[in-house]
């Protein structure tokens with residue numbers, strides 16, 4: 131199942147709980163989720179080269195990082211649905227472009 135279909139199915143199941151009245155709001159949720167991911171990354175030892183402090187009182191967990199990555203992907207896909215973009219197709223298209231453009235160099239980047 132593609133990401134678009136999976137998220138559409140979840141939207142149908144939870145109905146009004148998932149209220150995204152506009153693409154602008156979808157975009158703001160993406161920004162919020164990226165910020166939350168940044169907060170978790172900042173809690174990774176060595177990520178910011180700082181020791182735990184009042185601003186970063188705890189160390190993150192793999193589960194918390196997984197949750198925030200998922201939130202970002204879900205919100206990006208939700209906006210893509212509103213824009214009529216199939217995320218799997220768009221990512222596949224972009225990866226094919228990068229493979230053709232960079233060839234062997236891409237292997238070094240990924």
Ligand SMILES: [Mg+2]
Nearest residue numbers: 163166198201
């Ligand atoms: Mg989140």
